[in-house]
Amino acid sequence: xxxxxxxxxxxxxxxxxxxxxxxxxxxxxxxxxxxxxxxxxxxxxxxxxxxxxxxxxxxxxxxxxxxxxxxxxxxxxxxxxxxxxxxxxxxxxxxxxxxxxxxxxxxxxxxx
Amino acid sequence: xxxxxxxxxxxxxxxxxxxxxxxxxxxxxxxxxxxxxxxxxxxxxxxxxxxxxxxxxxxxxxxxxxxxxxxxxxxxxxxxxxxxxxxxxxxxxxxxxxxxxxxxxxxxxxxxxxxxxxx
Numbered sequence: 001x002x003x004x005x006x007x008x009x010x011x012x013x014x015x016x017x018x019x020x021x022x023x024x025x026x027x028x029x030x031x032x033x034x035x036x037x038x039x040x041x042x043x044x045x046x047x048x049x050x051x052x053x054x055x056x057x058x059x060x061x062x063x064x065x066x067x068x069x070x071x072x073x074x075x076x077x078x079x080x081x082x083x084x085x086x087x088x089x090x091x092x093x094x095x096x097x098x099x100x101x102x103x104x105x106x107x108x109x110x111x112x
Numbered sequence: 113x114x115x116x117x118x119x120x121x122x123x124x125x126x127x128x129x130x131x132x133x134x135x136x137x138x139x140x141x142x143x144x145x146x147x148x149x150x151x152x153x154x155x156x157x158x159x160x161x162x163x164x165x166x167x168x169x170x171x172x173x174x175x176x177x178x179x180x181x182x183x184x185x186x187x188x189x190x191x192x193x194x195x196x197x198x199x200x201x202x203x204x205x206x207x208x209x210x211x212x213x214x215x216x217x218x219x220x221x222x223x224x225x226x227x228x229x230x231x
Contacts, residue, residue, distance in 0.1 A: 036222070041203075041225070041227065042224055042225065043116075043118075043205050043222040043223050043224040043225045044156075044205070044207075044222040045222075046220075046221075046222075090155060090156070097161075098144065098146075098209055098220070099146070099158060099161065100146070100156075100158065100207070100220065101158070102155045102156045102157075103155060104154065104155045105153075105154070105155050
């Protein structure tokens with residue numbers, strides 16, 4: 001069975017500082033991993049994905065994520081946070097039937 | 113980029129009535145669409161997979177007679193919440209996969225969501 005875990009309900013960071021939002025996964029077969037962002041009362045926006053290839057994946061709005069097979073992690077990172085990055089972030093895994101399984105979400109608060 | 117719309121964006125209804133939510137892929141064809149439900153401050157939970165021209169596949173614990181799904185065309189799927197009750201109040205989000213994309217393509221496009229409030 002596929003599942004993802006986001007251990008932090010909330011992450012607080014000051015603007016300009018680097019940010020990390022954690023995600024670990026459990027999959028049977030090859031991992032297809034995603035990060036999405038959700039703003040209040042809005043649907044999900046795609047940030048980035050890992051399918052195969054380089055472990056460091058670069059995505060939208062300056063975000064990147066590092067796939068670590070040995071630690072079964074796919075942490076989301078950004079070198080310098082912006083206040084506008086404040087939102088709810090979801091890690092997800094896709095199975096072979098294109099079903100997505102989402103983590104519980106992490107609320108990112110970037111303070112000026 | 114690909115756009116998925118939902119209508120209505122929000123709806124308030126009385127207990128016992130039925131509500132229909134539409135999910136449309138605006139610039140691509142989607143043989144498969146997915147319906148999710150999101151409770152406040154919680155994650156998305158997959159409810160069902162909507163297949164064009166065939167019956168939907170429901171996740172365990174989701175009542176198919178309660179949540180009727182119809183995928184009559186390659187650009188439209190509808191979710192009808194029948195005999196709605198206050199506990200059905202939630203944020204419903206659909207997603208769609210481009211039918212013409214290769215099998216290796218896996219990006220799904222999400223709609224903006226529909227907030228249902230049942231009084």
